[in-house]
Amino acid sequence: xxxxxxxxxxxxxxxxxxxxxxxxxxxxxxxxxxxxxxxxxxxxxxxxxxxxxxxxxxxxxxxxxxxxxxxxxxxxxxxxxxxxxxxxxxxxxxxxxxxxxxxxxxxxxxxxxxxxxxxxxxxxxxxxxxxxxxxxxxxxxxxxxxxxxxxxxxxxxxxxxxxxxxxxxxxxxxxxxxxxxxxxxxxxxxxxxxxxxxxxxxxxxxxxxxxxxxxxxxxxxxxxxxxxxxxxxxxxxxxxxxxxxxxxxxxxxxxxxxxxxxxxxxxxxxxxxxxxxxxxxxxxxxxxxxxxxxxxxxxxxxxxxxxxxxxxxxxxx
Numbered sequence: 001x002x003x004x005x006x007x008x009x010x011x012x013x014x015x016x017x018x019x020x021x022x023x024x025x026x027x028x029x030x031x032x033x034x035x036x037x038x039x040x041x042x043x044x045x046x047x048x049x050x051x052x053x054x055x056x057x058x059x060x061x062x063x064x065x066x067x068x069x070x071x072x073x074x075x076x077x078x079x080x081x082x083x084x085x086x087x088x089x090x091x092x093x094x095x096x097x098x099x100x101x102x103x104x105x106x107x108x109x110x111x112x113x114x115x116x117x118x119x120x121x122x123x124x125x126x127x128x129x130x131x132x133x134x135x136x137x138x139x140x141x142x143x144x145x146x147x148x149x150x151x152x153x154x155x156x157x158x159x160x161x162x163x164x165x166x167x168x169x170x171x172x173x174x175x176x177x178x179x180x181x182x183x184x185x186x187x188x189x190x191x192x193x194x195x196x197x198x199x200x201x202x203x204x205x206x207x208x209x210x211x212x213x214x215x216x217x218x219x220x221x222x223x224x225x226x227x228x229x230x231x232x233x234x235x236x237x238x239x240x241x242x243x244x245x246x247x248x249x250x251x252x253x254x255x256x257x258x259x260x261x262x263x264x265x266x267x268x269x270x271x272x273x274x275x276x277x278x279x280x281x282x283x284x285x286x287x288x289x290x291x292x293x294x295x296x297x298x299x300x301x302x303x304x305x306x307x308x309x310x311x312x313x314x315x316x317x
Contacts, residue, residue: 104153209314
């Protein structure tokens with residue numbers, strides 16, 4: 001697989017500076033039951049990288065030390081990591097909001113039969129990937145049968161109260177484009193998702209997050225192989241909106257890899273661009289204040305500022 005990092009490093013993207021740490025986004029490892037074409041972490045069933053107990057305990061210490069408001073758990077499939085439930089319980093005991101970035105099909109995996117109930121019991125916010133409301137489009141990105149399993153997972157979550165209007169259990173869906181183009185308008189697409197999923201499967205959810213595909217890792221390699229890499233970079237640059245700079249997630253978020261190393265965002269993590277300065281690991285963060293540090297940028301950052309903008313919480317405008 002070809003690496004796009006050397007093609008991204010020379011960049012004129014504007015300088016950014018970190019603000020107060022509010023969100024700790026932790027990649028618990030790359031093990032996953034799926035191998036999606038748009039996956040920027042190259043996760044899959046054959047990946048074995050998983051965060052150990054020592055670093056899990058450091059995450060909990062950081063939540064206390066910095067009074068972090070939100071713990072955002074990702075992977076791979078974070079639920080497959082051996083210490084996932086231990087971490088969720090500890091964070092919720094501290095009053096921290098916990099987000100589980102769920103691929104939905106994991107709710108139907110052998111050994112995970114009680115997972116949906118566990119998430120509900122601990123009031124974990126679910127952010128679920130569903131790149132389209134069409135079976136054909138989802139299966140082409142994520143594999144045959146994934147759409148059907150995803151619908152089953154959503155129905156399990158709805159049955160527990162997730163995504164309902166009067167519920168305290170948030171269920172948000174994530175749309176990723178199926179190719180080298182920007183997401184459509186988030187508001188309009190959310191309405192279409194709700195209409196289609198409601199009519200066809202009686203599914204409810206709270207919000208749709210549209211996220212731009214980044215020209216890195218697996219998706220970047222596909223762009224290179226298809227001769228679309230430079231056209232896609234130019235699309236991101238031509239669509240740049242400076243108004244989106246104020247809302248990019250790297251301002252108040254630290255991304256943590258499965259080894260406990262720190263990055264400005266999940267994408268910088270995949271490009272092995274560590275946090276600026278000497279605070280490089282969770283253990284360093286125990287005694288450090290990173291407010292005011294410069295943020296490391298490159299051409300992939302245009303993906304967060306193109307068009308309506310993009311973050312882990314969807315569009316920025």
